[in-house]
Amino acid sequence: MGGADLALLLLILACLLLRAAGLLLAGHLRPDHPFVRWAASVALATLAAFIAAAVAAPSGALAGIPWGARLAGVVVAIGWMLWRGGMLAPLIAGLGAAAALHFLAT
Numbered sequence: 001m002g003g004a005d006l007a008l009l010l011l012i013l014a015c016l017l018l019r020a021a022g023l024l025l026a027g028h029l030r031p032d033h034p035f036v037r038w039a040a041s042v043a044l045a046t047l048a049a050f051i052a053a054a055v056a057a058p059s060g061a062l063a064g065i066p067w068g069a070r071l072a073g074v075v076v077a078i079g080w081m082l083w084r085g086g087m088l089a090p091l092i093a094g095l096g097a098a099a100a101l102h103f104l105a106t
Helices: 003-026 034-056 060-064 067-084 088-105
Strands: none
Touching: 034 067, 067 088
C-alpha cells in the first residue's frame, strides 16, 4: 500500500469516526442547543462560500456562462426565496434566469 492509498484510508476512517461521534452527540442534544446552532451556522457559511466561489470564479461548463448571467441567476434565486420561501423553486428560477440570459447573449 502506497503513501497516497494509506492517506486516503486514514482520511476515510477519520471521517467515519467523526460522523459516528456526531451521531452519538446529536442524539443527546436539543435542537436549540448552542452547539447545534453553531454547527448549522458553520455548515451554512461553508455552503455560501462554495456558491460564491462557483459564481465568482467557476470552472468547467459554468465558466462559459457570462458573469452577468451568473449574477442575475443568483439575484433571481435570492429574490424568489425571499418572496415565496423554499429552496427548490429558487434554485430552478435562478438556473433558468442564468440560462436564459446566457442564451440571449449568444
